Amino acid sequence: MAAAEQSTLFPTEHTFGVGELTASIQRAVARAFPAEVWVRGEINGLRAAGANGHLYFSLCERNSRRGPTSTLNVALFRQDRQRVEHELRQWPDFRLADGLEVRIRGRVQYAYGRVSVVMSAVDPVHTLGRLAAARDRVLRSLAADGLLGANGALPLPLVPLHVGLVTSAGSAACEDVLGELAASGAGFRVALADARVQGTEAEASLLRALAAMARLRPDVVLLVRGGGSRTDLSTFDGGRLARAIAAMPVPVLTGIGHEIDTSVADEVAHTSCKTPTACAAELVERVLAALRRAETAWASVADRSAAAVAGADSHLRRRADLVAGRASGALGGASGRLEGQAGRLSARARSGVTATAAHLEGAGRRLDPGRLHGRLTEAERTLVVAGARSQRAAARAAAAAEAALELAGARVAAADPARALARGWSLTRTADGRLVRRAGDVAPGDTLVTTFGEGAARSTVTATEPAHPTPGARP
Amino acid sequence: MTTPDPADSLTYAGAIEELEAILAELEDDRLDVDHLAERVGRAAELIRLCRQRIADTRLEVERIVADLDAPPGEPGPSAGS
Amino acid sequence: MTTPDPADSLTYAGAIEELEAILAELEDDRLDVDHLAERVGRAAELIRLCRQRIADTRLEVERIVADLDAPPGEPGPSAGS
């Protein structure tokens, strides 16, 4: 700007009146830029439309982060603005915002001492495409460094009551979060780090806030910003912020923009919620869930203990019934066994008597008259034999006696003198009957009577002779 | 049978013994004729005695056994003896 | 055959023992005709005695068993004995 002012100091010969020159510049500019042109640059110094409905900002081109090097004033007058805004309705991700590179069409004009562009249209595709490309680059770089899931890997405490809140203090998003947390009734403690969430200072401010949170180490950090266009939220696509989030020692929950936005910060955060309220609601829900879990457990403990008591009671009742039943069963069993024994006793006593009686009758049958008769018949037979024996013996004895008698008879017969007479021997006697044995027994003249086997003869001795022994003369 | 008195006083066993002795005598040939008939007669008497005894015993046994087989509780024919 | 007094004092077991001894005797080959009838008579007496004992026992057992089968708590006919 300073150079531009100097350049107007050189002409000296002809000196324009201001109006003349101004008009001349106006004509020159008009000639140089007879039609509207497209120009691209970063929006800077965008202010909300004033009462007249006109919108002013400047476009600049940066060579470094230290600041713009070229700027161009842009005016969007009310009618154009309304038209542009109407056209942009189909591009909800797009909104004019500081720091956003845009491609706009307008008429170059010189007015009020400045060259400015009266904007008539904007090319949202240009901006969004660049943003998308930049965002992709960052995401690839984070992925390459393994940072995308780093924060998400941190455990979110069961009861994240100590909350680090990084946002623009007093913003609607901030109030939404605090309101949601307060409404929960849970005892949240919020450490609020104010940060710019938009514009060129936003990134540095957010990085400082995150650094402070990293030192504080709350249970969780909420990084929230109210709704806006993608272009409003381009800060949250930045690589430095993403890396800072990835490096946070506590889980970072993001609630950036409105529902359809997904920034790089969302991608790298532990959890991304659609809105700040949703982010706070997530925490509230987590805490309340933990409380519900405890309450549920407690309710179950209460129910279960009541049930346990009831269960013990009914178990005990069943035991009592079992005691009664089993005792009765045992008695029934004992009674059954006893009656069985009684039955055995009856049966056995009767069968024992019967068996004994049968045994006795068996013994009685051994007293067999037939057999005894047989034995007696045998004895009778022995008697018959004895009779026969005696008969035989008697016969034999008689025969023997007879035989002996025959023998004696024979001997008697042998001695009978009649037998000698029969053989021829004879007997001589004297007349007086004396037996004459020798010659000397008689004298001549004696009368002799001689007996023969048959008959006898009388004779007289005439002579005697002396004895001459002769054999066989003896008898 | 003819001289019941001495026979009755004899036991069957004694009778058999005497009978055996007589048989032994008879079979021994020492017996003279004078006693032969008498011995044989004695043997016959003993045999007859024994037969009688057997017959008596047979009757007695039959009676006893019959009594035993009679229905119990109803005295047999000899229960009163 | 009928000398009840000593028989009564006999046990059944003693009676059976004596009966068995008599039966063994009777089955012995040495038949003693003199004592046969007396032995048979004794055996019959023993049998009769044993029968009586068995009958008595049977009655007694039946009575006991009937008592046992009587409804409990109601004394049987012999409960008072």
Next chain:
Amino acid sequence: MTTPDPADSLTYAGAIEELEAILAELEDDRLDVDHLAERVGRAAELIRLCRQRIADTRLEVERIVADLDAPPGEPGPSAGS
């Protein structure tokens, strides 16, 4: 059959044991008729005793169970025993 005193001092188990012993005796083939009635009588007495025991125990158990079913805190009829 009726000597209650020694029976009363018997345990149920003892009574059953004696009963089984008698049953075993009765199942022995050498049944002693002399003692049969006496043994059967003893067994019947034991059975009667055991029946009584069972009945008494049943009553006792029923009383205990009834006490148990009585409303708690209100002593059963036997609580004072």
Next chain:
Amino acid sequence: MTTPDPADSLTYAGAIEELEAILAELEDDRLDVDHLAERVGRAAELIRLCRQRIADTRLEVERIVADLDAPPGEPGPSAGS
């Protein structure tokens, strides 16, 4: 045969004895013929007697045995003797 009387009074044993004595005498040489004849006569008489006795005894035995074989209870033919 001729003098039955004295013979009848003789026992068979006495007769045999006398016969034996006569036989011994007969063998004595000193016996003269007269005595011899007389002795022989006596011996013959004795022998005759004995024969008679034997015959009688045989008859008697047969009669006894026949009596024995007669049906018991029916007196034999000599029952009346």
Next chain:
Amino acid sequence: MTTPDPADSLTYAGAIEELEAILAELEDDRLDVDHLAERVGRAAELIRLCRQRIADTRLEVERIVADLDAPPGEPGPSAGS
């Protein structure tokens, strides 16, 4: 049946264990009648003890739950205990 002292020193678990043991005993056929009533009595005593324990525990649990549901900051009736 009423000997509270030893019962009081029993834990509920111990009482239940003993009760189960008694139930097992009751199922066993070898439990004789002599001990049945005694066992059932002991079981009844244990059941009564357990009932008391259950009632006490029920009250205690109810009190704890009621205390908790009382308005916070305002101590329940037993909070001072």
Next chain:
Amino acid sequence: MTTPDPADSLTYAGAIEELEAILAELEDDRLDVDHLAERVGRAAELIRLCRQRIADTRLEVERIVADLDAPPGEPGPSAGS
């Protein structure tokens, strides 16, 4: 927050865990009546602790002033407050 020392030394998560362990015990039927009241008492104490931790306070907001002038990433002096 008002209470007790032992409760304070417990983390909320530890309290929930212990509470759930008690529940598991109860659901496992391992808990007998003897310990029931004691466990329920402990559970009550734990739930009381949880309630206090979560519900007993209002929202507290503390403002952290990050030093806007400090270079990003370098801790500001007020970060520790």
